[in-house]
Amino acid sequence: MxxxxxxxxxxxxxxxxxxxxxxxQALLLGLLLVFLFSLSLNTGDALSPQAAASMFWLATAFCQxxxxxxxxASEELCGxxxxxxxxxxxxxxxxxxxxxxxxxxxxxxxxxxIPAVFVFLGQHLADGFLPALAGIVLGDLGMAVxxxxxxxxxAGRSGRESLLSIILFPLLVPLLLAGVRLAxxxxxxxxxxxxxxxxxxxxxxxxxxxxxxxxxxxxxxxTGDES
Amino acid sequence: MNRSGTAAAALAxxxxxxxxxWLVFVYAPEERVMGQAQKIFYFHLPLxxxxxxxxxxxxxxxxxxxxxxxxxxxxxxxxxxxxxxVFCTLTLATGSIWARHSWGVWWxxxxxLTTALILWFIYAGYLxxxxxxxxxxxxxxxCSAVAVAGFADVPLVFLSARLWRSxxxxxxxxxxxxxxxxxxxxxxxxxxxxxxxxxxxxxxxYRQTGQQERLDDVMLARxxxxxxxxxxxxx
Amino acid sequence: xxxxxxxxxxxxxxxxxxxxxxxxxxxxSLRPGTISILAGGNGSGKSTLMRIMAGLVRPDSGTVTRNxxxxxxxxxxxxxxxxxxxxxxxxxxxxARAAGILSPEARAREALSATGLARRAEERxxxxxxxxxxxxxxxxxxxxxxxLILLDEPSTGLDVPSRSLLREIMTDFRSRGAAIAWISxxxxxxxxxxxxxxxxxxxxxxxxxxxxxC
Numbered sequence: 068m069x070x071x072x073x074x075x076x077x078x079x080x081x082x083x084x085x086x087x088x089x090x091x092q093a094l095l096l097g098l099l100l101v102f103l104f105s106l107s108l109n110t111g112d113a114l115s116p117q118a119a120a121s122m123f124w125l126a127t128a129f130c131q132x133x134x135x136x137x138x139x140a141s142e143e144l145c146g147x148x149x150x151x152x153x154x155x156x157x158x159x160x161x162x163x164x165x166x167x168x169x170x171x172x173x174x175x176x177x178x179x180x181i182p183a184v185f186v187f188l189g190q191h192l193a194d195g196f197l198p199a200l201a202g203i204v205l206g207d208l209g210m211a212v213x214x215x216x217x218x219x220x221x222a223g224r225s226g227r228e229s230l231l232s233i234i235l236f237p238l239l240v241p242l243l244l245a246g247v248r249l250a251x252x253x254x255x256x257x258x259x260x261x262x263x264x265x266x267x268x269x270x271x272x273x274x275x276x277x278x279x280x281x282x283x284x285x286x287x288x289x290t291g292d293e294s
Numbered sequence: 295m296n297r298s299g300t301a302a303a304a305l306a307x308x309x310x311x312x313x314x315x316w317l318v319f320v321y322a323p324e325e326r327v328m329g330q331a332q333k334i335f336y337f338h339l340p341l342x343x344x345x346x347x348x349x350x351x352x353x354x355x356x357x358x359x360x361x362x363x364x365x366x367x368x369x370x371x372x373x374x375x376x377x378x379x380v381f382c383t384l385t386l387a388t389g390s391i392w393a394r395h396s397w398g399v400w401w402x403x404x405x406x407l408t409t410a411l412i413l414w415f416i417y418a419g420y421l422x423x424x425x426x427x428x429x430x431x432x433x434x435x436x437c438s439a440v441a442v443a444g445f446a447d448v449p450l451v452f453l454s455a456r457l458w459r460s461x462x463x464x465x466x467x468x469x470x471x472x473x474x475x476x477x478x479x480x481x482x483x484x485x486x487x488x489x490x491x492x493x494x495x496x497x498x499x500y501r502q503t504g505q506q507e508r509l510d511d512v513m514l515a516r517x518x519x520x521x522x523x524x525x526x527x528x529x
Numbered sequence: 530x531x532x533x534x535x536x537x538x539x540x541x542x543x544x545x546x547x548x549x550x551x552x553x554x555x556x557x558s559l560r561p562g563t564i565s566i567l568a569g570g571n572g573s574g575k576s577t578l579m580r581i582m583a584g585l586v587r588p589d590s591g592t593v594t595r596n597x598x599x600x601x602x603x604x605x606x607x608x609x610x611x612x613x614x615x616x617x618x619x620x621x622x623x624x625a626r627a628a629g630i631l632s633p634e635a636r637a638r639e640a641l642s643a644t645g646l647a648r649r650a651e652e653r654x655x656x657x658x659x660x661x662x663x664x665x666x667x668x669x670x671x672x673x674x675x676x677l678i679l680l681d682e683p684s685t686g687l688d689v690p691s692r693s694l695l696r697e698i699m700t701d702f703r704s705r706g707a708a709i710a711w712i713s714x715x716x717x718x719x720x721x722x723x724x725x726x727x728x729x730x731x732x733x734x735x736x737x738x739x740x741x742x743c
Binding site: 216245273277287 | 360412415416418419420422423426428429431432435436438439440442443444446447450451453454455457458
């Protein structure tokens with residue numbers, strides 16, 4: 068299963084990184100969101116850390132939807148979905164492979180968003196950057212496993228981008244709240260009181276629930292029945 | 295439950311509702327701070343409870359459908375989500391009125407209210423997915439998957455909403471503890487009465503969904519009969 | 530196990546979409562070293578039957594028994610299963626790795642030369658003509674060295690040389706003991722090599738065995 072998942076991940080990364088302008092769209096959309104939000108500031112002002120952290124995760128969430136749409140749309144082009152389903156490995160390998168590819172792509176996109184948050188939204192690094200980093204890693208993991216499950220659900224539907232967003236975003240709320248609160252610790256010199264460990268625990272619980280959901284539900288979502 | 299059972303439950307629900315009106319407006323004492331507006335609590339609480347139960351039923355029906363692949367479980371999940379959405383919408387409306395009266399705003403980041411709103415969004419997504427054009431069996435399994443994943447998310451949503459606000463004074467601290475006996479009795483009666491309304495609603499809607507699918511089947515079979523099945527055309 | 534034992538057996542398989550029955554009580558078996566052509570009008574359920582045999586679609590009732598592990602099955606349809614942005618070689622390498630085939634590069638090279646694509650290995654599949662794309666798809670099938678081969682109208686829209694290449698390769702597989710089920714668009718040409726013609730009429734199957742013409 069792992070071998071097959073790695074093959075799928077490798078193929079998807081080749082497809083998206085070297086042959087496809089799609090990843091640029093996702094990056095640009097995220098950057099644009101961060102930049103447009105900086106327009107709400109007066110000259111010389113800085114955005115509150117929590118608002119800046121929210122913008123960061125909002126950009127990531129939009130990026131996630133576009134990335135998982137791309138990852139699953141490539142299978143519909145020439146009917147490769149049937150081929151994947153017939154591979155002599157559990158169907159969950161497809162979920163795992165796409166999760167991995169999505170995770171790497173989201174992290175790559177964030178390498179662009181993080182400097183943008185500092186530059187456009189006037190933020191400075193603070194003491195709490197370790198929990199912030201943990202929040203980013205756990206948040207990305209949760210986005211990858213849930214995006215891979217629901218991206219498969221929206222694959223091949225008309226209007227799949229909007230369908231994926233309206234199903235995914237409400238489910239992501241707990242993860243986004245944890246991500247925002249933890250990320251704001253990393254840029255807030257005067258953080259809100261509260262235990263970051265509880266937020267880290269919540270994000271980890273989200274990852275666990277949606278990993279389980281992915282493993283259990285994926286075979287029902289990704290099928291060869293004519294759709 | 296058969297037809298007369300449903301009718302009996304609906305009738306009992308109606309009577310219980312009437313009794314509740316008396317309990318709410320005559321029996322229960324008026325709350326000192328909130329006055330008359332506090333009475334909306336007796337509607338808000340049962341609506342929220344049974345809405346949540348609805349989504350739980352949808353989750354259970356979704357699991358059953360994925361395991362057994364019987365259309366009737368998917369129909370039950372559909373019916374439960376629809377009824378749950380009605381209850382959830384009313385929960386939000388009553389909660390909003392409450393918030394306006396007690397804190398002067400229509401919306402506030404209260405964990406319970408926020409959870410209800412996010413649930414509303416999750417299951418609105420379910421209904422949007424259900425209205426997409428696709429084969430029935432496929433739609434049923436996709437919707438079941440969303441019902442299951444959505445309900446699994448509920449505890450996380452509630453926890454995160456509570457954690458988010460935990461640094462601010464908990465405006466609801468007094469509400470749970472400070473309930474007088476008459477108020478508690480009234481609230482319990484209201485929960486029961488709403489349950490008796492909820493159950494027949496769910497059953498009727500479940501039956502309707504099943505009948506609708508059967509009608510569609512009959513129409514499809516008619517259409518199939520009309521093009522002669524013996525005629526085979528090679529292109 | 531008896532080497533003549535059927536590789537796949539379908540018993541009483543029925544399938545309907547909603548109230549619309551597609552197949553009713555279909556029973557068939559495919560033995561090693563045979564080619565069975567599936568015939569029937571448009572919308573007669575040939576494709577659905579093929580997808581049920583492959584395990585892509587679950588039948589409403591009846592059983593499908595495969596006496597072969599999943600890696601030994603090859604499926605080729607009208608869809609080419611290719612990624613247009615990848616080169617021919619990259620496409621094959623992906624499918625080989627995902628299927629856990631040993632020494633994928635050597636196998637991919639072999640398959641490419643068997644289908645006459647060796648010189649096009651580094652070209653993107655997106656610029657291939659229908660015939661070449663389908664030959665690449667055939668190369669994918671060959672890599673797995675399948676013993677049970679399901680062909681769902683692969684030759685529709687193919688040029689004449691590609692079609693005869695397909696026939697050649699399939700007769701070769703048959704001589705090495707593969708069981709082949711084939712939906713063909715081109716009955717007149719392809720039924721020449723068939724050992725049996727299975728026809729779907731009124732949602733069920735009638736079987737006509739033939740003696741091999743050679």
